[in-house]
Amino acid sequence: MPNIDVKSRVEDGGITMSNRVAIIGVGMCKFGELWDRSLRDITLEAGLYSIFDSGVRGADIDGLVIGNMSAGRFTGQEHLGAQAVDIGGLGDMPAYSVEAACASGGAAVRQAYMAIKSGEHDVMLVLGAEKMSDVNQTEAMNTISVASDWEWEGMFGATFPALYAFMARRHMKDYGTTEEQLAMPTVKNHKNAEHNEWAQFQRAVPIGVVMGSGLLADPLRVLHSAPVTDGAAGLVMCREDLAKKYTDTPVFIESSTQAGDTLALHDRKSITTMNAVVNSSRLALKEAGLELKDIDVLELHDSFSIGEIILTEDVGIAKKGEGGKALEEGITEIGGKFPVNTSGGLKARGHPVGATGVAQIVEIALQLRGDAEKRQVKGAEKGLAVNIGGTGATSIAHILGR
């Protein structure tokens, strides 16, 4: 394979192809249990918001990708690409949905990135959406569980929280991670979400409340876990050379990488590290020509608080086993060296499964544009988002820069 500098531009027969892809518009609906709004309503809102933010007209968009995990089970509707184009009045453009469990949103961003980079598309609308509250809590949990190995884990009684509880218990045993540390991602992320008007829970929770909340699967508690959320998020992405035509504050995707691991958690050598996260985030830094110290803000997949602790280590902010300590030292707070989940993360912003990966990119883009208001990380220039599927069988990393 030829060694092409990711930032270089290739002259090809008079047509300038861009090696970088720009994000020129972002949008979301407010996340929450939105009983009065349908999957169509929230998809439309996120899409329109992104388009208005970008300055493009509908006619400028030549393709749509939507990330979604399981609308068929949550709402009875599939074929979401066609639905999104139809309700947006966007005509007959190519559109489809992509699925990678909880990483479906990240996968949608990556699909559009590849489509634009290849030269096949110029301007694309990327959406992520999940409507989870149309089914009851049990059915919602069953549907999430199929992100793991259903036939060999779920069917034997391993709920999704139980699988993360395996990780938590082993992490506590091997590295001495404490119950206080296990509660800290929740406390930090709720505090961050106080200033995010799109977040499901815009309020702080004291550590005692987290530690005293109901047990889901010991040692994991309700407040260690991301909630059931309805929500949609969107981005308008385009070729680098078109970006300035639409906006003065484009943000660029410096790298987009993906790595995998076994579907079942019990097939991994270690359950306290996610190889897919290690590999995708290292590769993302390499492809962007950056080091971790260059990253100013991060969104890390905290579907359970132990997830944020493990990802903090696997991305390299903390040594293995010291993710809890990094939280205690405030390294991952806004104002710390590596602010993690300034949006509130999955825990407090909410976790509409297919929308999450897109919402992470929305947050990083806002931070780099300087539009994150009271939760702004001063002078942020580079940001990393890591979106994982299942118990780490898929990891998708994006590095953004301005």
Place this chain on the structure above:
Amino acid sequence: MAEQGVAQIWRRIKSIYNIQGNKCETCKTYFFPPRPVCPTCRRKGKLVDYHFKGLGSIYSFAIVRQAPDDFKLEIPYVIAQVELDEGCRLTAQIVNVDPENVEIGMRVRACFRKIKEFGQSGVIMYGYKFEPTMKVTGHQK
């Protein structure tokens, strides 16, 4: 069309009744559930059926307090990753022990139990759960 769960269970009966997996003769690795391809050796691998002894120890576990309807009657129950003596891990319930007494490293052996029902009119799934070994059986390591 098969009744709910029937075909899904029936085609895996050997494995879920008897803990039958396989072993790659090339790299000497054991697999449960059985793998169609050895991920290390791929086309150079040689997979043969293997009947696991059903002995192992608890690698990690959770006490499930909120579960889907199929398992609601059993709450709180212990679900664990069991590391089999042959070297691979599986996910199974731990029974015949007070949840508070379960710990990482505990020796366990397989037992045959009802796993779940597929709704009121669906098939009943049987298969492996694990229980603490007893000194008299000589299953302690």
